[in-house]
Amino acid sequence: MISIAMPFKNSAAFIAETLRSLQAQSYVQWELLAIDDHSSDKSKEILLDFAQDDSRIRVFTNSGQGILPALNQALEIAQGTFFCRLDSDDLWPENHLALFIAQLKISPPRTLVTGLVKYFGASVSVGY
Numbered sequence: 001m002i003s004i005a006m007p008f009k010n011s012a013a014f015i016a017e018t019l020r021s022l023q024a025q026s027y028v029q030w031e032l033l034a035i036d037d038h039s040s041d042k043s044k045e046i047l048l049d050f051a052q053d054d055s056r057i058r059v060f061t062n063s064g065q066g067i068l069p070a071l072n073q074a075l076e077i078a079q080g081t082f083f084c085r086l087d088s089d090d091l092w093p094e095n096h097l098a099l100f101i102a103q104l105k106i107s108p109p110r111t112l113v114t115g116l117v118k119y120f121g122a123s124v125s126v127g128y
Contacts, residue, residue: 001031001081002027002030002081002082002083002084003030003031003074003078003079003080003084004032004083004084004086005033005071005078005084005085006034006035006086006088007035007037007062008034008035008036008037008039008043008088009036009037009039009088010040010041011088011089012039012041012042014089015043015047015088015089016050017091018086018088019050021091021093022086023054025094025095025097026094026097027095027097027098027100030097031058031078031079032056032058033058033060033074033078034047034057034058035070035071035074036060036062037066038061038062038065047059058077060074060077082100082104084100096115100113100115
């Protein structure tokens with residue numbers, strides 16, 4: 001299984017589409033650790049709605065402030081053999097995780113694998 005950390009803050013405009021791209025993955029053995037960094041919009045509610053229908057999605061509140069404490073929190077609760085990050089404004093092609101896992105399985109320990117993503121627009125928020 002792969003644990004996917006997704007810190008988010010005020011992502012309501014696009015988070016549902018991000019989640020749908022994750023749910024459409026050909027590799028299905030994943031858990032999403034969505035860490036809310038104190039959003040003031042409907043982001044957390046959207047995630048909770050998805051979590052009701054998909055037990056692989058778990059939603060938490062950042063015990064600190066900012067993206068680094070959120071990522072550390074996700075790492076502490078991760079249950080997967082592998083770990084990766086998904087930004088709340090990214091879209092993954094349906095084979096993203098399968099390719100990711102295949103590469104990690106043939107790589108030495110402590111390997112970092114990255115890949116291309118599709119953004120929703122030209123502007124990307126600071127840290128997220």
